[in-house]
Amino acid sequence: MLTFCPSCGLLLEIEEGRTNMQLSCPTCPYVAPITQKVGSKIYPKMKELGDILSDTQAWENAQSTEERCPKCSHERAYFMQLQTRSADEPMTIFYRCANHQCKHRWKE
Template identity: 65%
Template sequence: MLMFCPTCANTLGVEEGLNCLRFSCNTCPYIYNISRHMGIKIYPKLKEVDDVLGGAAAWDNVDSTEERCPKCSHPRAYFMQIQTRSADEPMTTFYKCCNHQCGHRWRE
């Protein structure tokens, strides 16, 4: 919890006083002794992560090619190309094995 000085509206710092901790202002003589535990934990709500490659639906309308799967050696694989780097770099080709029991994914 961030505390502000009621006199000058600057943020208060915590320092050690006589037998206790206290809030003190760095620009004016305001001091407030802390007599009890003061604190609140607020956890931010995290944004949901979007799948960069479009999720499972991205593979619905793709073509297949003669690319051998490195895992099961199936002779065909689905593929799609996505620009993952700057425009002067070549596109990245993503593959998914056509063997539905394997489904291995890799890229070039």
């Protein structure tokens, strides 16, 4: 939580005193004691992998390759590579069948 000086409006800084910690203004003599521990965490909402891969715009610019569809045996498929695990793991390759009636998706 940010605390501002009521006199000049600047952000108060933490100052370590001899026996306790306090908030002090860097430009005027205002000092406020720290009476309680305050903290907060904000976690960003991550997109689900299904949201990314089901989006038709994501597949519009995908490259195609000679990969056989396991469902309809079509000879071509679109592919995308995404980093789904930690950076030291290889990227995951996602495929979508190029047959417009099938559009089966799988990964390697």
